[in-house]
Amino acid sequence: MTLLREERRPDGVALITLDRPAQRNALSLEMLQALSAALARAQDARAVVLLAEGPAFCAGHDLRELTAARAEPDGGRGFFTRTMAACSAAMRAVVEHPVPVIAAVEGIATAAGCQLVASCDLAVATPAAKFCTPGVDIGLFCSTPAVALSRNAGRKQAMEMLLTGRLVPAEEAAALGLVNRVVPDARAAALELAAGIAARGETTIRMGKAGFLAQEGRSLQEAYDIASAVMVENLMAADAREGIDAFLNKRPGKKQ
Known part of the structure; x- marks a missing residue:
């Protein structure tokens, strides 16, 4: 099963595309591991562009998978621990990647999906993009997304998103510092940024x-x-x- 696609352009820019559109690109354990592996394979790239297939950029963790794990003898604790460790590893792989990682957001990015955008060095979004950390709506505070979010938005703005779970439109996300700018075509804008970076030393x-x-x-x-x-x-x-x-x-x- 394809979870993501990888491509290398002639200018050295690596493209990684989340490819679970039917699941709104939810970050299953396998998806998180695949993302870390793809980033590791792109260590020699000149820049990395993170894209997503379908109408959603990323809907966060795979809640169906997490719920299924509750049937395990430990109530899911072991699986939850492995998933959060894999999530932290994937986000650190983005932040600590040796070259800039650029997110092109053309749909909704929620919870760990918002965390993924915030972890990138640069991000561009279309006017249709929206961002939120809605864990509080289902009794699950977005504690790990808070790490990346609080390193991008101001403290009070980050806390408002985390405490209310409200949807933040693209223009407001730009004002908060979550994305660099709002553009008509996020893919084209991200590739232009990446090409400019790749042209430098x-x-x-x-x-x-x-x-x-x-x-x-x-x-x-x-x-x-x-x-x-x-x-x-x-x-x-x-x-x-x-x-x-x-x-x-x-x-x-x-x-x-």
């Missing part, structure tokens, strides 16, 4: 993303120490040597 992009993640949440001094060390290494790299020389000599740069 690979070492620069990889070093830059790693440095950005490393300084987040640190004290001001620690952040500058980390960023300064990254800048030194970046200056020593061929990307910067060639780029600066081309700029100073007013000639086209050579892609590294």
